[in-house]
Amino acid sequence: MAEEKISLEKNFAAVEESIKKMEQSDLPLEEAFKLYEDSVKRLKACADEIDDVEKKVKALMSDGTVSDFE
Numbered sequence: 001m002a003e004e005k006i007s008l009e010k011n012f013a014a015v016e017e018s019i020k021k022m023e024q025s026d027l028p029l030e031e032a033f034k035l036y037e038d039s040v041k042r043l044k045a046c047a048d049e050i051d052d053v054e055k056k057v058k059a060l061m062s063d064g065t066v067s068d069f070e
Helices: 008-022 029-063
Strands: none
Touching (some): 008 029
């Protein structure tokens, strides 16, 4: 089964929520690390999606059509 793609906005919102939780001084280290690890993965997915969109915009600007870079 393929993974469901999470929107950019939902990933950023999840990262923001993780940051709020990690800022709490009573959060156990192990849980803080799990939140950090998840946030890094989400931010990587966001960066990849932004890169893909940027490539499509550049392609559109250069020849008037959009093509996928997969």
